[in-house]
Amino acid sequence: MESRADQGPDPDDNVGTRERIVRAASRLMQRQGYDGTGIKQISREAGAALASVYHFFPGGKQELAVAAIQRGDEEFAHELRAAFESEDDPAEAILVCTRNLAEGLRASDWADGCPVTSTALGAMGRAQDIQQAAAEAFAHWQRLVRERLLGAGIAEEEARDLAHTVISTLEGAELAAQVARDDTPLLTAGRHLAQLVNLYRRGGADS
Template identity: 65%
Template sequence: MPQRGRRRERRPPPGRGGRQRRPGPGLSHRRAARSAVAAIRHDDQEFAGILRGALDSEEDPGDALAARTRNLAGILRASEWAGGCPVTATALGTAGRAPDIQQAAAEAFARRRELVHAGLTAAGIAEDDARELAHPVVSPLEGAEPAARVSRGEEPLHTAGRRLARLISCYR
């Protein structure tokens, strides 16, 4: 007869051989990382198409980028400032902690620089100048978007577009 007040030892069912494992926080972090990488890659393809289209639609790459920033401002305004590119925010929010996300973001930024470089060289800007200009062209585009979302205003994007057009005109 078992004694009252004493706990019975729980034993695993036969064939289990020990503790059952439950999915821990690592599993959910991996799923979140895969989702973030997928979102970055999707946005990268979408943005690349838009950027390529903008650069192909205008003879002057500065005019094309200024038009792109105006278009983006309209898209953000229409989304009530909730839309936008997940690459910058995701990359900054996980910097140093999620190598897969960091790698996907780095690839997205590199692809954007390559597209800008190709657009600039197609417009007659020297190869070395176009390569160097790719960074200062992509960076304001990436920075103006969150600034516009935070301020809930178009001016950061319009300013970036005008200044990029002016910068690029110096090399034509």
């Protein structure tokens, strides 16, 4: 039929061809962007035939990029959820998250930034499928943060706004860290975001 190895081990081999293609596309576009990544390179890296790429993604590069962005969406959402579940205090969880991002960035020699941003940035003006997929990823992450802040007793409107800023700052700090090849921006942003969250948890805001 079409199911296989639904939740098998993950040595990155033995997994379905389509899955390998999406993984390769996501990783390569994360590092080189949409235009910088060729379909032949993806098929080579995935250990798949070029024709297989077009078999699974008849929409060509564009459809493949959307799938890669959705993959990156779920990847970061998973990391976000893990950080939130590892700490009771949401401010502390944000600190954990920035530390994890910094570690991943350094481990890849500053090559693996946000998996959505670099893929989406260059193609936004041309393909609205891609822009929409990226927008949904950002909205998804923002929703996760918002719900966690609500659970910590922050009022609804303030939780929504804070979630926006948390995602924006995480995104920008990861970018800054990647460009500077230095994790200071990420760690600093984590500290400041924690302060900001604590500010809203205890009292209201003054302008």
